[in-house]
Amino acid sequence: MLSALHTVETMGSVTIGDLAAAEGIAPPTMTPIVSRLEESGLVSREADAVDRRVARVTISREGKRLLERSRSRKTAYLARRLRSLDGAERETLRRALPVLEKLVGEDG
Numbered sequence: 001m002l003s004a005l006h007t008v009e010t011m012g013s014v015t016i017g018d019l020a021a022a023e024g025i026a027p028p029t030m031t032p033i034v035s036r037l038e039e040s041g042l043v044s045r046e047a048d049a050v051d052r053r054v055a056r057v058t059i060s061r062e063g064k065r066l067l068e069r070s071r072s073r074k075t076a077y078l079a080r081r082l083r084s085l086d087g088a089e090r091e092t093l094r095r096a097l098p099v100l101e102k103l104v105g106e107d108g
Contacts, residue, residue, distance in 0.1 A: 009059045014057055015048070016057060043058060
């Protein structure tokens with residue numbers, strides 16, 4: 001669910017079909033995920049302005065807050081782990097950064 005929520009945040013107003021495609025799952029699988037996110041107040045679902053049969057999903061303020069809290073916890077965890085490394089291990093990571101950035105880069 002967090003992955004779908006992040007994708008909605010990134011893509012903006014998105015159809016369930018486009019969200020499912022971005023997440024690599026079938027639209028019928030995405031529908032209950034969106035329903036749970038909506039029931040939790042993390043997203044809102046509205047009819048498309050052009051085609052009222054199509055639902056568009058957008059992230060709510062609460063959804064943005066949840067993602068920010070999740071990111072903060074992950075950052076704090078990673079910072080603690082990095083502090084536990086010795087100098088040589090940190091230097092190895094520093095040298096590996098270009099490869100790691102390529103792996104997680106937006107442009108693939």
